[in-house]
Amino acid sequence: AQRVTQPEKLLSVFKGAPVELKCNYSYSGSPELFWYVQYSRQRLQLLLRHISRESIKGFTADLNKGETSFHLKKPFAQEEDSAMYYCALKGTSGSRLTFGEGTQLTVNP
């Protein structure tokens, strides 16, 4: 079975501070990991995926297979980063995604 855990439902930081949103997964094979973001009154959208190894809006995430983690990081948070963030896993069979419970990030001025 595949499972994604985001231990923090709420995370609050000040503008300019570093931010890390935690994601741990459970999967027996080689998964693909994603971060999706949902800004207020907008649809869910892909932020980044581990196989791309890219930085989007200053966010990065590294897949750590030893720790089964895919934490999302940004060195200097901005107010516009305030949103709901979901970590998601895709297994090797099919395209179905398993989502974590989400972390509501608030960046205070």
Next chain:
Amino acid sequence: SAVISQKPSRDICQRGTSLTIQCQVDSQVTMMFWYRQQPGQSLTLIATANQGSEATYESGFVIDKFPISRPNLTFSTLTVSNMSPEDSSIYLCSVVRQGQDTQYFGPGTRLTVL
């Protein structure tokens, strides 16, 4: 990314009735999915909508309660049957475009059952 629309965007329904939600995509896609997001919870996959054949349902979801159609590569419907207040959720359609493997999501349908 694909342009995905859902109708209706929201509805308030009476217990015992049924509601059909439509998902339309601007281009052909290989896969279409239906998710549910209950209040304060994450997204849960209901089923994979298969073109021209019966949908593939996840554990805990059955065709009698959530019949799904996908008559072509750009359109699908999800019906929530014999609704109860527990069915109050946001229902989302997602798609995977041909030649890609990233899922894109529709805007969602917010359903309230009284």
